Amino acid sequence: MSLLAVTVIGHDRPGIIAETTAALARLGGNLEDSTMTILRGHFAMVLLVSADVRAGDVEAGLAVLTVDGTLKVTVREVPQEPDVAPTGATAYLLSVHGADRPGIVSAVTAVVASGGGNITDLSTRLTGELYVLLAEVDLPASADAAGLGARLARVADSLGVEVSLTPIDSDLM
Amino acid sequence: MTLLPPLPHGRVRPVVRAPAAVLTRRAEDVDPRDPEVVQLAADLLATQRVSPGCVGLAAPQIGVGWRLFSLDVTGHPKTRSCHGPVVLANPSVVAASRKERGREGCMSVPELTGDVRRATQVLVAGVVPVTGAALTVETDAFEARAFQHEIDHLDGLLFLDRVAGAHGLHARSVYL
Ligand SMILES: [Zn+2]
Numbered sequence: 001m002s003l004l005a006v007t008v009i010g011h012d013r014p015g016i017i018a019e020t021t022a023a024l025a026r027l028g029g030n031l032e033d034s035t036m037t038i039l040r041g042h043f044a045m046v047l048l049v050s051a052d053v054r055a056g057d058v059e060a061g062l063a064v065l066t067v068d069g070t071l072k073v074t075v076r077e078v079p080q081e082p083d084v085a086p087t088g089a090t091a092y093l094l095s096v097h098g099a100d101r102p103g104i105v106s107a108v109t110a111v112v113a114s115g116g117g118n119i120t121d122l123s124t125r126l127t128g129e130l131y132v133l134l135a136e137v138d139l140p141a142s143a144d145a146a147g148l149g150a151r152l153a154r155v156a157d158s159l160g161v162e163v164s165l166t167p168i169d170s171d172l173m
Numbered sequence: 174m175t176l177l178p179p180l181p182h183g184r185v186r187p188v189v190r191a192p193a194a195v196l197t198r199r200a201e202d203v204d205p206r207d208p209e210v211v212q213l214a215a216d217l218l219a220t221q222r223v224s225p226g227c228v229g230l231a232a233p234q235i236g237v238g239w240r241l242f243s244l245d246v247t248g249h250p251k252t253r254s255c256h257g258p259v260v261l262a263n264p265s266v267v268a269a270s271r272k273e274r275g276r277e278g279c280m281s282v283p284e285l286t287g288d289v290r291r292a293t294q295v296l297v298a299g300v301v302p303v304t305g306a307a308l309t310v311e312t313d314a315f316e317a318r319a320f321q322h323e324i325d326h327l328d329g330l331l332f333l334d335r336v337a338g339a340h341g342l343h344a345r346s347v348y349l
Contacts, residue, residue, distance in 0.1 A: 170276035
């Protein structure tokens with residue numbers, strides 16, 4: 001059994017997911033994790049599929065999606081990642097917004113990386129002049145969250161954008 | 174004042190994980206004076222107490238489809254009003270207002286958390302095991318969220334049924 005990463009990107013219309021997953025089901029594929037969103041009107045989806053089929057055969061099976069030229073499909077085999085071990089990490093929400101300019105994401109995420117933060121979720125939106133970035137950041141217990149917040153504030157200042165880093169705590173019920 | 178009746182010694186019971194039919198069916202009303210119900214109330218509290226970070230447990234989560242739960246938000250940083258340890262049978266939310274979003278986890282869905290909007294002011298009614306006395310509890314903030322989460326379990330609902338949006342589900346990165 002191999003694990004395949006299937007990406008589907010292109011012009012949005014109703015039915016893309018139904019058609020993609022029907023083709024995968026015909027190939028005996030089992031959907032694991034997936035995510036999909038619309039980016040500036042473009043359909044964008046990544047599916048992880050376990051299957052007894054080679055990547056090339058899956059791509060051939062999904063060719064029906066690409067015949068009209070509006071969608072691009074790629075399939076490649078990826079290794080099984082080990083289950084996430086208990087980390088003791090704390091999750092933070094990083095929020096950045098301000099006037100759009102080149103380099104906001106790279107500057108901010110470089111600070112996060114240098115502080116030991118691992119981004120687990122990210123979305124950015126540009127509407128008019130306003131650029132917005134939201135990211136979830138796991139910080140290991142050993143990391144200095146206050147220090148990271150201060151460095152982010154300095155970088156945000158130099159970019160002329162607003163930044164905040166706030167803990168997201170989840171409660172077990 | 175405690176809302177907790179005198180209970181027998183509780184036994185720690187294994188927690189049922191989704192998917193499981195008992196977690197998605199409406200639980201049945203119980204006789205609060207039935208010794209089996211009283212023992213189950215004690216077992217819920219005992220199981221909840223040995224589970225780190227767990228503030229509530231509903232009977233379906235230990236495999237029993239009865240309308241009964243335990244709850245204790247004492248000492249939690251988000252708690253405002255606090256009624257200490259509570260066990261309540263046949264409960265319902267009578268009034269609820271002022272919704273806020275918060276991230277919840279559940280012993281029965283151990284690897285995920287979800288962003289769920291819940292009322293921050295609630296009035297809950299039920300009956301107390303052992304005595305059978307009718308009880309209404311008015312509370313807020315974190316205790317209100319916990320009551321709603323547990324009563325949802327008795328209606329066959331998981332937090333998964335209430336996640337705010339398709340991207341409101343998260344891997345649980347912090348293991349207590
Ligand atoms: Zn629960």
